[in-house]
Amino acid sequence: MTILIDKKNQVTEKIQPKGFLRYFSFSLDHKVIGIQYLVCGFLFYLVGGTLASAIRIELTSPMSDFMPRDVYNQVLTLHGTIMIFLWIVPVVNGAFGNYLIPFYVGARDMAFPRLNAVAFWLIPPSGLMLITSYFIDGAAQAGWTAYPPLSITTPQSGQIVWILSVLLLGGSSIFGGINFIATILKLRRPGLKLMQLPMYCWAMLGTSILVVLSTPVLAGTLILLSFDIVANTGFFNPVLGGNVVVYQHLFWFYSHPAVYIMVLPAFGLVSEILPIHCRKPLFGYKTMVFSIMGIVVLGLVVWAHHMFTSGTPPWMRLFFTIATAFIAVPTGIKFFNWVATMWGGKISINSAMLFSCGFIINFVFGGITGVALAQVPFDIHVHDTYFVVAHFHYIVYGGSVFVIFSSIYHWFPKVTGKLLDEKLGILHFALTFIGFNLCFAPQHWLGLNGMPRRVAEYDPQFQFVNQISSLGALFMAISTIPFLINIFLSVKNGKKAGDNPWKALTPEWLTSSPPPVENWKGEAPLVTEPYGYGSDNY
Amino acid sequence: MLSKSSYLIFIISGVIGISFWIGFNVNLLPTEASINAPIYDELFKILFIIGLILFIGMSLLVVYSLIKFRKRKGQIGDGIALEGNLKLEIIWTVIPSIIVLLVGLYSYNIYDRMGGMNELNHDHSAMGNNSEKIWAGISQSNNNLSLIDTNIEVSAMQFAFLFNYPKGDFISGELHVPVNKEISVKMESKDVIHAFWIPEFRIKQDIIPGQPTVLNFTPTKVGKYPIICAELCGPYHGGMRASIIVEEQSDYENWFNQNKKDELKA
Numbered sequence: 072m073t074i075l076i077d078k079k080n081q082v083t084e085k086i087q088p089k090g091f092l093r094y095f096s097f098s099l100d101h102k103v104i105g106i107q108y109l110v111c112g113f114l115f116y117l118v119g120g121t122l123a124s125a126i127r128i129e130l131t132s133p134m135s136d137f138m139p140r141d142v143y144n145q146v147l148t149l150h151g152t153i154m155i156f157l158w159i160v161p162v163v164n165g166a167f168g169n170y171l172i173p174f175y176v177g178a179r180d181m182a183f184p185r186l187n188a189v190a191f192w193l194i195p196p197s198g199l200m201l202i203t204s205y206f207i208d209g210a211a212q213a214g215w216t217a218y219p220p221l222s223i224t225t226p227q228s229g230q231i232v233w234i235l236s237v238l239l240l241g242g243s244s245i246f247g248g249i250n251f252i253a254t255i256l257k258l259r260r261p262g263l264k265l266m267q268l269p270m271y272c273w274a275m276l277g278t279s280i281l282v283v284l285s286t287p288v289l290a291g292t293l294i295l296l297s298f299d300i301v302a303n304t305g306f307f308n309p310v311l312g313g314n315v316v317v318y319q320h321l322f323w324f325y326s327h328p329a330v331y332i333m334v335l336p337a338f339g340l341v342s343e344i345l346p347i348h349c350r351k352p353l354f355g356y357k358t359m360v361f362s363i364m365g366i367v368v369l370g371l372v373v374w375a376h377h378m379f380t381s382g383t384p385p386w387m388r389l390f391f392t393i394a395t396a397f398i399a400v401p402t403g404i405k406f407f408n409w410v411a412t413m414w415g416g417k418i419s420i421n422s423a424m425l426f427s428c429g430f431i432i433n434f435v436f437g438g439i440t441g442v443a444l445a446q447v448p449f450d451i452h453v454h455d456t457y458f459v460v461a462h463f464h465y466i467v468y469g470g471s472v473f474v475i476f477s478s479i480y481h482w483f484p485k486v487t488g489k490l491l492d493e494k495l496g497i498l499h500f501a502l503t504f505i506g507f508n509l510c511f512a513p514q515h516w517l518g519l520n521g522m523p524r525r526v527a528e529y530d531p532q533f534q535f536v537n538q539i540s541s542l543g544a545l546f547m548a549i550s551t552i553p554f555l556i557n558i559f560l561s562v563k564n565g566k567k568a569g570d571n572p573w574k575a576l577t578p579e580w581l582t583s584s585p586p587p588v589e590n591w592k593g594e595a596p597l598v599t600e601p602y603g604y605g606s607d608n609y
Numbered sequence: 610m611l612s613k614s615s616y617l618i619f620i621i622s623g624v625i626g627i628s629f630w631i632g633f634n635v636n637l638l639p640t641e642a643s644i645n646a647p648i649y650d651e652l653f654k655i656l657f658i659i660g661l662i663l664f665i666g667m668s669l670l671v672v673y674s675l676i677k678f679r680k681r682k683g684q685i686g687d688g689i690a691l692e693g694n695l696k697l698e699i700i701w702t703v704i705p706s707i708i709v710l711l712v713g714l715y716s717y718n719i720y721d722r723m724g725g726m727n728e729l730n731h732d733h734s735a736m737g738n739n740s741e742k743i744w745a746g747i748s749q750s751n752n753n754l755s756l757i758d759t760n761i762e763v764s765a766m767q768f769a770f771l772f773n774y775p776k777g778d779f780i781s782g783e784l785h786v787p788v789n790k791e792i793s794v795k796m797e798s799k800d801v802i803h804a805f806w807i808p809e810f811r812i813k814q815d816i817i818p819g820q821p822t823v824l825n826f827t828p829t830k831v832g833k834y835p836i837i838c839a840e841l842c843g844p845y846h847g848g849m850r851a852s853i854i855v856e857e858q859s860d861y862e863n864w865f866n867q868n869k870k871d872e873l874k875a
Contacts, residue, residue, distance in 0.1 A: 135847065135848075139844075140844035140845060140847075141844040143844075144841070144843075144844060144846075212844075213841065214841045218801075218802055218840075218841070220800065220801045220802070220818060221801040221802065221841065221842060221843065224800065224801060225843070309817075309818040309819030309820075310818075312819075313819075314819070314820075315802060315817060315818065315819070315820075316817065316820065349678070349688060350680075350686070350687040350688045351687065351688040351689065351690070351691065352690060352691065352692045353692075354691065354692070354693055354694075355692075355693040355694075355698050356692065356693065357693070358693070358698045358702070380804060380813050380814055380815045380839075381802075381815045381817065385725055385726050388720075388725070389717060389720075392713060392716065392717075393713050396709045396712065396713050397706075397709055399705060399709055400702060400705050400706050400709060403701065403705045404698070404701060404702055404705075406667065407697075407698075407701040408698070410667070410670050410671060410674060411691075411694070411697065413671070413674040413675070413678060414674055414678065415678060415688050415689045415691060416674075416678045416687075416688035416689075417678065417679075417680045417684060417686065417687060417688045418674070418675060418678050418679050418680055419679075419680050420675060420679050420680075424675075428671050428672075428675060431667070431671050432667070432668050432671055435663065435664055435667045435668070436664055439660040439663055439664055440660070442656075442660075442709065442712070443656045443660065446652065446656070446712065446713070446716035446719075446720075447716065447720050447725065448648075448649060448652055448716055448719045448720040448723055448725065449649075449652055449653065449656065449716065451811070451812060451813050451814075452649060452808070452811040452812070452813060454813055454839070455804060455806075455813070455839040455840055456806075456839060515637075516637055519637050519638055519639070519808075520637075520638070520639050520808060521639060521806075521808035521809075521835065521837060523804075523806065523837055523838070523839040523846075523847075524839075524841075525841040525846060525847075526846060526847030527846075527847045528847040528848055529847060530835070602692075603690075604687045604688070604690065605687040605688055605689055605690025605691070
């Protein structure tokens with residue numbers, strides 16, 4: 072009985088805000104919230120990208136001449152924080168998770184629609200707060216890692232605003248994580264077994280477990296750090312007997328899993344996109360599930376590989392080397408499975424597919440440098456250098472951001488009922504892929520040869536390679552233009568897509584495009600074989 | 610006409626051959642100027658070659674699949690209904706596990722040869738603070754009994770390094786060391802976290818306020834190399850550099866004797 076009443080309430084409430092305005096309302100519809108996450112995240116991506124351009128302009132010359140030194144540190148801190156907490160994490164989790172998970176489990180909404188809306192509406196104010204802190208008394212300037220004692224001794228107001236906004240964003244992330252776990256485990260349509268779910272559900276289940284286990288640790292750590300700043304406590308302040316290395320352990324206990332919070336959902340999205348455009352079942356469903364869970368478990372016990380040059384005893388260095396390197400095994404399985412999914416298919420070469428293939432190539436590269444960085448003796452030379460900068464951009468940009476673009480090309484017809492233009496899409500891909508590799512590949516060399524990260528000035532011998540890197544960044548900046556033009560033109564007068572332009576079998580395509588508020592007219596379909604291609608099922 | 614499997618063997622050996630050629634002929638690293646550097650470069654070469662084989666192999670597979678299995682004009686229908694292959698999946702679980710394990714053991718061996726697994730010590734009997742707990746770092750054998758001081762104290766502050774030579778009781782802004790002698794630096798920060806990095810020596814150690822760290826190294830090549838701060842330490846972080854000057858024993862002794870406190874001069 073209660074379920075019936077609930078359903079009725081949900082539907083009436085969902086209908087209230089109509090048209091374009093509903094995207095600015097406290098909507099409880101998971102599809103509206105998903106789009107809110109995506110558009111909001113993309114706006115912050117443009118801000119973060121502008122900051123990245125400022126960094127690359129500063130680095131075209133070896134002197135600190137484009138902006139004052141303390142502003143440079145604020146810019147790099149904001150760039151990192153915005154890209155991680157306001158773009159990648161909310162988009163790969165919040166945007167696609169909210170839009171797709173209820174479809175995949177056969178539900179009409181998330182388990183907790185109000186919590187869901189709260190989780191989203193925490194993001195715009197904390198993001199704006201973070202950015203405006205720059206105009207008031209200067210933003211935080213201790214890097215996105217905010218290591219004390221630097222974060223205690225730099226101007227306080229910016230650092231406190233940074234802590235507050237990261238706390239709010241962490242809260243948003245935890246709310247989302249709880250919601251995803253509840254939805255996937257408890258809201259499945261009767262008859263739908265766990266091992267029949269699309270792979271993205273498994274990725275989101277794994278990611279949400281990481282979010283719920285590790286984000287509270289970051290929150291606690293930042294609260295202690297804020298006490299050190301405003302109340303002169305001595306948790307991490309060496310002058311008062313505090314221990315700065317303890318902060319690093321606590322920080323990385325969240326922030327290494329954060330990498331998996333950014334890439335596991337991307338792995339899930341690629342697992343949805345590839346089978347559809349290759350017209351083949353996802354290769355090795357079971358090993359994919361086990362490797363996701365393997366990454367979740369291993370991801371929690373590798374954090375100290377960020378601290379090989381801090382105060383870590385030799386045995387600890389050894390343990391974290393082995394644990395970190397072993398993450399390559401489940402990750403490798405996924406990549407081999409994806410290539411096997413392509414093998415023998417009938418592949419449509421379109422923007423979604425190209426971005427996914429670009430992701431595979433970039434991420435393999437980033438994964439290989441990652442295994443190298445896990446080796447203590449290797450890491451000791453390149454730690455905190457541009458080698459590391461290059462490595463993690465291959466993971467989070469070459470990996471996650473490529474997947475975000477792939478997903479936008481793939482699901483745009485679902486959301487709008489219109490197709491994106493393929494010519495502009497392929498131009499967007501070419502510019503991004505070339506620009507990205509031009510920007511970040513040379514940075515490996517810079518790091519190996521003596522350029523530390525987070526510097527506004529450097530040895531003049533590195534100028535030429537830095538200028539190549541900046542040229543790549545220019546390409547990346549330009550690549551957003553065809554993308555934006557494509558989005559605006561296609562929303563207005565794109566080609567009609569029909570309900571299922573890719574002839575896909577996953578449940579979100581078995582309804583109209585755009586879908587009705589209640590997701591399906593009538594019963595939700597029971598999809599037990601989301602990857603049943605190759606047997607003329609449609 | 611070659612058979613399918615001989616094509617495959619040809620391509621695989623080609624990828625491996627090219628990777629080895631690049632690994633041995635492309636040098637991405639700066640000068641080797643300490644006994645650690647050739648050990649590091651050996652590890653780098655091995656990882657570089659393995660990485661190249663994997664990267665070139667995977668990229669070729671992706672590009673080949675895209676072209677070979679692309680949907681031709683007018684083609685309809687699906688690809689083969691292949692849902693998995695246990696044998697293949699076991700192969701690409703077991704082989705990477707073995708590679709990762711071997712690389713891990715090998716890098717442990719490298720780390721041991723660099724002195725990473727040794728007890729941390731820093732002989733400061735002259736200063737009488739032998740009992741102080743050293744936090745972290747790399748320590749080599751350190752059985753150096755030279756009369757001239759090779760135990761140096763580094764203090765880091767925003768935005769400079771200072772080098773204290775306890776046996777000569779003087780402080781220098783440049784780090785002078787004799788070639789082919791084991792040097793031990795004990796480092797402590799006055800304010801925030803800094804890092805001590807000499808790229809040509811392939812060594813780095815954070816300098817942490819309140820927790821002394823130690824780094825031992827043996828320079829092998831006379832010359833002047835940069836000491837770079839690698840941990841964000843404030844607005845002038847990029848400018849926080851010093852020089853290490855590696856010189857012949859006699860030059861070093863001259864420099865040391867010129868600088869040491871008068872009352873210590875014989």
